[in-house]
Amino acid sequence: MxxxxxxxxxxxxxxxxxxxxxxxxxxxxxxxxxxxxxxxxxxxxxxxxxxxxxxxxxxxxxxxxxxxxxxxxxxxxxxxxxxxxxxxxxxxxxxxxxxxxxxxxxxxxxxxxxxxxxxxxxxxxxxxxxxxxxxxxxxxxxxxxxxxxxxxxxxxxxxxxxxxxxxxxxxxxxSSPLQELKNGLAEVFKYSLIFDLDFFNKLNSIKTLSDLNNELIVSIVEKSLQIKTEIIKKDPFDQNLRKILNFGHSLGHALETASNHRLSHGQAVVLGILSESFLSKELGFLTYNEFLQIYKAFENLAMIPTIPNDVQKNDLVNALLKDKKNRHGKIGVVILKSIGKTIGYPYTELFSLEQLETCIDYLLENFQECPFELSID
Ligand SMILES: NC(=O)c1ccc[n+]([C@@H]2O[C@H](COP(=O)([O-])OP(=O)(O)OC[C@H]3O[C@@H](n4cnc5c(N)ncnc54)[C@H](O)[C@@H]3O)[C@@H](O)[C@H]2O)c1
Ligand SMILES: [Zn+2]
Structure with missing residues (x-):
């Protein structure tokens, strides 16, 4: 036990x-x-x-x-x-x-x-x-x-x-459906990305979801909770360090809301992690190679969903503006310094909507369903 x-x-x-x-x-x-x-x-x-x-x-x-x-x-x-x-x-x-x-x-x-x-x-x-x-x-x-x-x-x-x-x-x-395992792995990858490069490498060695068995689930859950409880002990009320657990969630929550929950929490977090990693790369913290490693990790396990084609840029903007982590109209995003590390205090950077436009465009250009039905007659 x-x-x-x-x-x-x-x-x-x-x-x-x-x-x-x-x-x-x-x-x-x-x-x-x-x-x-x-x-x-x-x-x-x-x-x-x-x-x-x-x-x-x-x-x-x-x-x-x-x-x-x-x-x-x-x-x-x-x-x-x-x-x-x-x-x-x-x-x-x-x-x-x-x-x-x-x-x-x-x-x-x-x-x-x-x-x-x-x-x-x-x-x-x-x-x-x-x-x-x-x-x-x-x-x-x-x-x-x-x-x-x-x-x-x-x-x-x-x-x-x-x-x-x-x-x-x-x-x-x-015993839960495959998609539920993928949803959970989104949060597991989040822990590795914010806190532990070795854990990220271990997760990357999972080749297929059918590798998941009792023993592996126990070890993944234990490692994830060691990270989460260590962070909670240091900041029980979400005043500083605990904010890093929101990595992937600013854009993630916006996607969940804008898609009317057709994207599940875990699916939205995968896309949130990708777009916030993209932002970390654009800001010059994450290298292109690290960003690619993150993308490949999700791609290998078929974890990357598509965004429903009726989700508009405006829907994402409106959802972002209602995030409870916002301060004075600016949106807080956790930035990765490298795989396994986030930027230090105050742990989130505040961005204007204009500054986040690259993130939104990245999401809609790369992960939205094809807007037209293709028919081959
Ligand atoms: N409080 C927090 O710190 C925190 C952190 C992360 C996520 N969340 C919240 O968690 C929610 C998402 O949770 P979730 O992904 O577990 O979704 P969920 O609770 O909606 O469950 C997903 C689906 O799987 C089914 N299901 C659950 N267990 C099953 C099993 N063993 N076998 C078969 N079917 C099963 C459920 O009936 C449901 O249809 C979101 O609302 C999110 O905001 C909260
Ligand atoms: Zn979450």
Whole structure:
């Protein structure tokens, strides 16, 4: 069993992370829940309910834990104030109290929503996470950033609320669709690019996604979380160093919003990383050869998506202007100094829209679907 943890104070926060096959229905989880929780609500989406949610519900009830299960519709649209309000009503009408506990069973949509729900219900109750996608295991479920989207943009309403613990079972992750593995690898590559050249080289040695097995997933998740927890410990509230975790996300979030979530978070992050690496090269930090290595890494694993052809330059501009990291109308972007290193304090550079135009043009010229249907008559 691999274990990691982070803690800091004030306020006193501690989070334990367990990584092991067969954790999902383990005694460890039962023992953990029995220690502190009177009432439990598993929050999951409809896909995961059928695959794992019902099994977990029966397992906990079998061990005499008073457990409920609530579902959301799969997809980013469910990360909303509306879903949160419905769940709040369910918890209230079923008399969930301060020592009740939520379990986020699912991908990043479920963990972001559940974490935010737990942060405000009765002014905060505990929650634990059981990630079922690689993306949530290496990123969304850990670190305490919780949020919902609004029509104005991604993650605009949220709070910091850390899970008490995270149970990562590689069996669940490996059973997810291929595209979900690619989405998670986008964040994994992000860690390597901002922090660790050796890790980038190790990831580059993966020739095909069918190489991914339990052992490799455990080691990728462990390495990614070592990097993430080290950064969180130094900057729990996103005031300085933690900003480097946003590498690829300024343009990435804009693409997600501008495409109306037809590009998933992970797909948008791949393109965000490519365009922000392109910018780092244009600014004279990254060499052309390094930029090419990054591009090839994604190309080799068939991770580069296309941008839907109705996404216009203006849509990206509008989405960029609504990013919550903006300051005085300027857009913050993390710049790579080399593979494995970002520029130092203040960790993000502020750019005007005009300065980011090369990035936007790079994206639309190279990755947009062909605007016309080709027909061969
Ligand atoms: N809080 C953070 O720090 C943070 C970090 C990164 C991403 N995020 C957020 O995470 C979200 C994206 O998360 P995601 O990529 O996990 O997407 P997701 O939660 O939407 O899951 C993707 C799809 O895969 C399905 N699925 C999940 N696990 C499965 C499994 N084991 N088998 C079969 N199907 C499965 C889900 O039902 C869903 O349809 C975004 O909203 C993003 O903003 C948050
Ligand atoms: Zn992300």
């Amino acid at each position: 691999k274990t990691l943890s982070y803690e800091f104070s004030p306020p006193k926060i501690s989070c334990n992370i367990f990584i092991n096959p067969e954790l999902f229905l383990s005694d460890l989880l039962i023992g953990y829940l029995k220690k502190f929780s009177s009432k439990i609500c598993i929050i999951t989406d409809l896909n995961i309910k059928n695959l794992y949610g019902d099994k977990l519900l029966h397992h906990l009830r079998h061990h005499k834990l008073e457990t409920f299960l609530q579902t959301i519709i799969p997809g980013e649209e469910s990360k909303s104030r509306h879903s949160k309000a419905k769940l709040e009503d369910f918890l209230t009408s079923n008399h969930f109290e301060k020592d009740s506990c939520l379990i986020a069973l699912g991908g990043g949509v479920v963990s972001d929503l559940t974490g935010f729900l737990a942060s405000t219900y009765l002014r905060s109750i505990p929650y634990i996470s059981i990630p079922t996608t690689l993306l949530s295991a290496v990123d969304a479920a850990i670190g305490g950033k919780t949020a919902v989207n609004t029509v104005h943009g991604k993650n605009l309403i949220g709070a910091f609320h850390h899970p008490l613990s995270v149970f990562i079972d590689p069996d669940l992750i490996l």
